[in-house]
Amino acid sequence: MNPAYINAAVQGAAAAGFAGGAFEILFFIIVFFCILALAYLAAKFVGKRASGRMRGRLLEIVDTLAVGADAQILVVKAGSELFLVSRSAKQISFLTKLDLKPDEIAENEAAAPLSFTESFKAVLESRLSRSDRPKSGNGGGGQNG
Secondary structure, eight states: OOHHHHHHHHHHHHHHHHHHHHHHHHHHHHHHHHHHHHHHHHHHHHHHHHHHHTBOSSEEEEEEEEOSSSOEEEEEEETTEEEEEEEOSSOEEEEEEESSOHHHHHHHHHHOOOOHHHHHHHHHHHHHHHHHSOOOSSOTTSOOO
């Protein structure tokens, strides 16, 4: 056998293997992103259906707050009144009737939304103002005269 012929055959096979491997990797990346897109759409669909179940003709869960691993406090709108209810894995308890009207809650939410930038700025300013105060005592980190 001719060594030049063998060299050309090996180089051709290596080039074909690289191209085939690159296309295979590209194929798997495309399939991966398609699966991610389908998972996103499925989660969005399930989320819409679940939120639709939380609203009835006369009852609506206005807000929830998780207070433990399996405990929540809910604001429930029944007709034109608001109630505070606690929910856990084993029971649901009535806490109190709220004096707020549902339209007052909507006004409060619209009047006072803080953007991330505004809230971050407020926290940063409060932290910086604390660090500017002189430290008392003889502990480490204080300035000595």
